[in-house]
Amino acid sequence: MIASAVVAKIHNQLDHERFAVCSNVVKLHAGGRVHVPDIVVFRPSADLDADAASNPVVVVEIVSPATHIRDRFEKNVDYATLDGIRQYLMIWEREETAVLCTRTGDGWLSEDVGSSGRIALAAIGVELKLGDLYPHIPGSDRT
Amino acid sequence: MMLTRPSWTLGTFVLWEREQDTRFEFDGTGPVAVNGGSLRHTRIALSMATALDKRLDFGRFEVVRGDARIIVNGHLRYPDVVVFNHTDHMDADIVHSPIVVVEVLSRSTRRVDQYDKNVDYAATPSIQHYVMLSQTRRYAVVCSRGPDGWSAREMNGDEPITLEAVQAVIPFDEIYRRITFGDGFL
Numbered sequence: 001m002i003a004s005a006v007v008a009k010i011h012n013q014l015d016h017e018r019f020a021v022c023s024n025v026v027k028l029h030a031g032g033r034v035h036v037p038d039i040v041v042f043r044p045s046a047d048l049d050a051d052a053a054s055n056p057v058v059v060v061e062i063v064s065p066a067t068h069i070r071d072r073f074e075k076n077v078d079y080a081t082l083d084g085i086r087q088y089l090m091i092w093e094r095e096e097t098a099v100l101c102t103r104t105g106d107g108w109l110s111e112d113v114g115s116s117g118r119i120a121l122a123a124i125g126v127e128l129k130l131g132d133l134y135p136h137i138p139g140s141d142r143t
Numbered sequence: 144m145m146l147t148r149p150s151w152t153l154g155t156f157v158l159w160e161r162e163q164d165t166r167f168e169f170d171g172t173g174p175v176a177v178n179g180g181s182l183r184h185t186r187i188a189l190s191m192a193t194a195l196d197k198r199l200d201f202g203r204f205e206v207v208r209g210d211a212r213i214i215v216n217g218h219l220r221y222p223d224v225v226v227f228n229h230t231d232h233m234d235a236d237i238v239h240s241p242i243v244v245v246e247v248l249s250r251s252t253r254r255v256d257q258y259d260k261n262v263d264y265a266a267t268p269s270i271q272h273y274v275m276l277s278q279t280r281r282y283a284v285v286c287s288r289g290p291d292g293w294s295a296r297e298m299n300g301d302e303p304i305t306l307e308a309v310q311a312v313i314p315f316d317e318i319y320r321r322i323t324f325g326d327g328f329l
Contacts, residue, residue, distance in 0.1 A: 031265075031292045031293060032291060032292040033291065033292050069284065069295050069296070069297050070295070072257060072258070072295075073257070073261055073284060073286055073293075073295030074292070074293060074294060074295050076258055076261065076262065077261060077262050077265040077266075077286075077292075077293045078292065078293075080262040080265075080266070081266075099254065099258060101258055101259075101262075104170075104171040104172055105171045105217060106171055106216045106217035106218065106263075106266070107170075107171055107216050107217070107218060107259060107262045107263050107266070108258055108259050108262050109170065109171065109172065109259060110254050110255065110257075110258035110259050111254075112254055
């Protein structure tokens with residue numbers, strides 16, 4: 001549910017001349033392992049048959065209790081080894097929390113998505129609002 | 144604390160940091176002040192350092208608590224506990240090939256410990272194990288280098304932490320001695 005909201009929000013703002021977004025299909029070879037990220041934004045190549053995995057720019061994982069160790073401590077490390085990936089966003093499934101890692105030369109610089117709830121995916125010119133990504137139950141007092 | 148200056152490199156930072164009265168880490172963008180930990184933080188780090196020290200081969204390994212600069216992935220860090228090969232660092236001012244690194248997580252540093260430093264440590268081939276210790280419960284995440292890459296394991300205190308590279312098995316009771324768990328994050 002969160003993943004499709006993220007894909008929709010990214011798709012709406014994306015410069016489609018330069019980028020494309022897809023969910024659960026791209027295989028990334030990184031850090032000696034193969035990962036299929038929840039969401040990848042990549043630069044499409046002129047060759048339509050080329051593997052989307054060759055130009056990933058932003059990767060998003062939805063962090064659940066079953067995947068949090070892999071998402072936070074293994075994929076986080078593996079994605080950092082692919083220079084083309086400029087930002088790695090982790091969005092928690094069960095609480096309104098996100099951590100954004102942005103490449104700085106040799107490593108990541110992480111930031112908590114603070115009270116503003118704004119997630120700046122500067123690498124692809126997209127801004128997400130954390131609160132928009134979660135289902136809102138009608139009649140609940142959540143704002 | 145982040146100081147602004149045109150552009151920092153690891154080299155200029157190392158020279159600058161030596162002249163300072165307090166400690167700073169270098170995260171690739173600029174100096175970040177290292178603050179002292181709480182009493183609880185210090186207790187856990189000291190217990191972990193002591194537990195390691197008494198198990199490791201004295202002739203080969205050295206355990207340092209808090210005072211060692213290490214260079215990892217182009218950054219300079221001061222881990223809470225670090226294990227390195229003693230004979231490789233007889234006159235060293237900076238530890239260039241750490242083997243085990245331990246961080247005790249606290250509210251103000253846990254994000255950097257979990258995400259930024261984990262990447263730095265994974266990118267440093269000499270590092271075989273990275274242990275992140277909670278302060279609020281008997282809980283650790285242990286990352287280890289193996290044939291399948293950098294793998295992470297969650298530990299809830301029911302079995303000891305095994306650090307194969309230095310042949311140490313450390314029970315949680317030793318790491319958390321003198322620690323009581325109440326409510327809230329201290």
